[in-house]
């Protein structure tokens with residue numbers, strides 16, 4: 413039987429979350445830690461463990477069919493490669509930063525400056541669009557140290573919490589774009605494997621939707637039901653069931669995580685009691 417080949421980062425920041433999302437999709441991978449290739453036990457899929465930076469070329473050549481990869485790597489090395497879904501983890505910014513003490517007005521301040529980065533194409537294209545030309549120094553890691561050792565006037569790198577910039581006395585001055593892990597697809601994928609990809613995408617979307625939501629059960633006196641129901645969204649509409657105690661009902665609904673705590677406060681004020689909150693494993697809309 414035909415199998416889809418997926419590239420996952422061998423080790424590093426994307427590795428665990430990538431394997432976790434496959435697991436949550438019910439895909440169980442035979443895990444030999446040192447293997448570079450593994451098969452799924454219950455799904456037509458093979459995993460190739462690769463360096464993140466090498467993945468765009470493997471996709472381009474059709475050596476793998478799909479990959480979980482940082483969007484930033486596609487911007488840098490895989491502008492010709494599409495992705496189908498954002499996966500909600502490894503969120504970061506790709507930014508330009510300068511030493512804290514340097515006055516900064518606009519992107520034209522980078523004209524003629526030395527910029528250290530692991531993302532030369534990204535910086536070159538970004539600055540070219542603004543009509544700015546700078547001198548790029550390509551470094552593979554610890555980029556933020558470059559201004560302190562006199563190697564560059566500025567840097568371009570990934571920023572997440574901002575603590576690496578802070579520790580190196582730098583300030584973020586331009587956010588070029590935001591990035592997260594994505595599901596990228598080889599331009600050479602066959603129709604048969606694309607059909608398997610669609611099955612994976614369906615599962616991933618169910619998992620991601622569930623991660624964003626909570627199942628909530630609460631009790632309410634019947635006279636307060638109207639007010640409470642008006643507050644609730646639900647997937648279609650909330651479920652209302654009578655409690656054994658006369659005059660009371662149980663209300664079941666799905667709440668989005670981003671408005672969750674506000675909603676709980678509003679529900680309590682409206683007379684809800686005994687509120688239970690449960691995780692949702694999968695959500696098929």
Ligand SMILES: Nc1ncnc2c1ncn2[C@@H]1O[C@H](COP(=O)(O)OP(=O)(O)OP(=O)(O)O)[C@@H](O)[C@H]1O
Nearest residue numbers: 421424425426463464465482484502503504570572
């Ligand atoms: N501080 C961060 N916060 C959130 N996401 C990050 C952060 N740093 C990197 N990432 C994301 O994780 C990806 C992998 O980063 P990591 O440092 O593990 O690997 P790498 O050294 O860039 O790649 P390789 O696998 O080729 O060694 C990056 O491409 C980016 O998308």
Ligand SMILES: O=P(O)(O)OC[C@H]1O[C@H](OP(=O)(O)OP(=O)(O)O)[C@H](O)[C@@H]1O
Nearest residue numbers: 553554569570571572573574575576577
């Ligand atoms: O804003 P922060 O939360 O501090 O994160 C940003 C840092 O994280 C990444 O480095 P990483 O730790 O992956 O080290 P690396 O350079 O060895 O890849 C990135 O290259 C930045 O240096």
Ligand SMILES: [Mg+2]
Nearest residue numbers: 424425553570
């Ligand atoms: Mg890194």
